[in-house]
Amino acid sequence: MSQQRTDSSASPAFPDLPEATVARLPEYLRALHTLAEQGHDTVSSEGLAAAAGVNSAKLRKDLSHLGSYGTRGVGYDVALLITQIEAVLGLSQHRTVALVGIGNLGHALAGYGGFASRGFSVAALFDAERAQVGERIGDLVVRHIDELAEVVAAEGISIGVITTPVHAAQHVADRLVAAGVTSILNFAPCVLAVPPGVDVRKVDLAVEMQILSFHEHRKALTALPVPRPAPNGRAGEAIGT
């Protein structure tokens, strides 16, 4: 998914983490915030792992890549770990987001409160349709896509979110890139072509459902073929750990 590649000369202060680890850090961060709210100021790898939905060995290995922020016999300092993870993820500087495509989904994301609390603020909304332009959502007004470059520069936008229909997505991506945006979150169900150095992540709801469908289908198939007459206990249904 990540499309850039850098040479392996990691600065000592900034080791390049395994991609799988990077993908889990936000989850740890979320879990840590929850724990902090609940008043914990220290947590064991076991405890944090449970809160984040992974096993403790994986968690310890992940955190070890950041350096040694735990205390043997005790656990991790919650506040310290939050600070460290936020630093690594680059959340110390508050990041601003531009949303392009103010349809159903765009509206929902524009109004979503969950971003601000997690290091992001939606700083601008864009659409190509005159009908949408000028509409007020929260404390933002939808602007025309032609103003993109200007606003990206003015607001220091660092992430572009595409919530347009498929047919417009590539065009919007091109304009975002031209405006200097180097990170894109794409909700349109299509592959975007972007130059090297630009990162694209894709969220496709139908894909998620189809993956679930596969497992649902498999459960149905594996439950039936061996329809033991249930002499003892319940037959069928996939087996847990």
Next chain:
Amino acid sequence: MSQQRTDSSASPAFPDLPEATVARLPEYLRALHTLAEQGHDTVSSEGLAAAAGVNSAKLRKDLSHLGSYGTRGVGYDVALLITQIEAVLGLSQHRTVALVGIGNLGHALAGYGGFASRGFSVAALFDAERAQVGERIGDLVVRHIDELAEVVAAEGISIGVITTPVHAAQHVADRLVAAGVTSILNFAPCVLAVPPGVDVRKVDLAVEMQILSFHEHRKALTALPVPRPAPNGRAGEAIGT
């Protein structure tokens, strides 16, 4: 993410695919539909791989797990491959979805047209707040969560989508499970506890952004530390393939 595990006794008609392959099949399917619309009735691994945003070796290996549906020297029959992938994903039977939590995001998903075209239909909407219940969205009316079990049975719901606030998510998951739902797509930023045999997938928009933020941060750090005075060519910016 998938939480069920089955023994490796795969029926010959239903090999158990690598999880990574399963996660890509929906993308191939989408690409194939696009190609079909454009009038292609055959496509090479190279062509399909490009359309799906992967490399061709990976694509061929993935498809080889399904069986031999290609023709050497020619490529893959688009229509045939669509049929096969849909069969494997269990999309031959149209799946119905229940959406719980009709806030911002729930509204957007309820109104999203992209599901029907990809094998799913939203068959019911639920909320716990009296304020929402009774509201009409598209051709559905929001029902109270207490009707969940009844409707799941009546409509043969196979997937539950949670778009409630965090604090309600676990409770809703419990009720979905109690109602017999064994696949859940969770948009609430928390880990859900579910019994074995129930699959949960999570979509967290803030997590996606934080991953982008990490790479953005890294680009900034790797671009600066070696600020060559640009004797020839542009300095900085992550290097492409």
Next chain:
DNA sequence: TAATGTGAACTAGTTCACAGCT
């Protein structure tokens, strides 16, 4: 000849299990 299907080599990610701190 052109493109699939696949063993073999390689790379990334996970889990184990325990040494080493506090």
Next chain:
DNA sequence: AGCTGTGAACTAGTTCACATTA
């Protein structure tokens, strides 16, 4: 005593490169 941090073993996933087949 308890919990982290980590080498080592293992497992999953990717890529290569080519034999095979239409």
